[in-house]
Amino acid sequence: MEHHNLHWQDLNRRERMDYLLKTGHMSDCSFVVFGEMGERITFRCHKFVLMTVSPVFERMFQGAFREATASENIVLDDVLATDFMAFIQCIYPQEDDPLDGYPLQILRALIYLSKRFLVTYMEKNCLKNLLKRLSYDLDPNEVVSLYEYALQIDEMEILKCVKEKIMADPHKYVNSQATYQLSWNTFFKFINELFTVVKEKTRFDIIERYCKELGFDQCPVTRPKVLNGLQLPETHKIDPINLNAFDFSKYYQLTPMQLLAIQWKASSAIEVDNQLMQVSEKELEKIYQDLEELRRDWKSKQEFAEKLLNSVKYTTMSSYDFCVGPGSSYLLSCEKKFDFLSQICVAEHKIRALRLSSNPFAFCVL
Known part of the structure; x- marks a missing residue:
């Protein structure tokens, strides 16, 4: 100009x-x-x-x-x-x-700012533009991210449109990376939305991948690599299947020094004690607090993973689907695998027996 x-x-x-x-x-x-x-x-x-x-x-x-x-x-x-x-x-x-020239990220920011400053006409225009974009073939990652965004801003019309796209071709969206970046509560809603449109084995596979992406499959126990000039062993990880072997509760009565001896898996506690005499009590207490915070975080992850697993209808799967899916997963204990597989096999046997009873000629050999 x-x-x-x-x-x-x-x-x-x-x-x-x-x-x-x-x-x-x-x-x-x-x-x-x-x-x-x-x-x-x-x-x-x-x-x-x-x-x-x-x-x-x-x-x-x-x-x-x-x-x-x-x-x-x-x-x-x-x-x-x-x-x-x-x-x-x-x-x-x-x-x-x-509005048409703005990327989706800017459009979402405009909706937020128009709501914040009560610029009603802009909010309406932005939501209208967002609905128009949803009528196009958007990238699956953008569609999934809009699912969470619609829940956050409580826009039911946007949410309805997003759900329609996902339900029309669910496999296109469950494989997008955005699915595994959803917050816990949003993912739980999302996985339950899929109940009627994908097989239960598929839902379980999605849950298993989500748990892996968020580190639910391993509980890291970390500590500093160097403390007062002392070189410490590398971080080790604890298999959640054997989590009972790592019972945090039994450490509550131990001193911070003894706790560190156990955590670092040294060749002997005496050797660790001799090496750690120069570490201050304040540093030891800080490490102890970090471990306790880690325990609480891991417990919340376990509880959420259990919530996800309880939403799966295992007995609706075929024995084959169960064996290649949940049956080979680290998320279920051996006891639960045996229990679910037993129920599935009994149900399949009853169905076969019912079919045979309704067709007695099925026993005849031609």
Whole structure:
């Protein structure tokens, strides 16, 4: 836009607003946000423009808030500069709709900011644009991420549209990496949504992969590599199947020194004691606290994994599917595997017996 500053009033409406936004001419407020590298970026704006679209901005600048009198350099430390720039650009009147040109990440940020500042028309337009994009063939990772996003912002229309796409071709989406990056609660909802559209073995395979991706299959016991100049052994991991062999409760009565001797699996406790005489009690107590925190974290993971496993209807599987799926998984104990497989075999035997009784000629050999 090549125009002399003195004649900016001669531009059309979109160009005038664009000029005011880019130059900050006649601005009476400013916002400080941060770039991806943490750098401070200042946006000079106009109170009147902001107040015409947002009751939040109106109360901010005309109410009994600090911003009413100190409206320069208002810091928004939880908003990225790229997101705030798109938000402000959408507020200043434009002839063209810029939403189609924004990536999905920016569009989601616009929905968040429009909800936060009660810019109702922008929120509606962004949600409408999001629904339009869902009608296209979006990347499976984006569709799955929108499933969690719709739950977070409580947008049932978006959620319904996302679920329809997933249910129409579930295998396309369960193999996407975004599925295994869902939060615990969202994944639990997601896996139960699939109950009617995929086989139970498939659901179990998804659960097993999710547990592996999040490290539910192993419980790391970590400690520093070097402590007061002492070289320590590498981190070892404990197999959850043999977790009973690593009973944390029996360590509660031990001193921190004895605890470390056990954790580091030294050749002898005496050797460890001799080497650790220089370690302070404060350092030992910190390691003990870290181990206790690890125990609590592992316990919560175990409980969630158990919740996932309990949602699987094992007895609806065939004996073959069970053996190549849950039967060969580390997630189930041998006792549970035997119990489920026994129930499946009994059910299959009853079905075969029922079929034979209804067709007595099945015994005849031709």
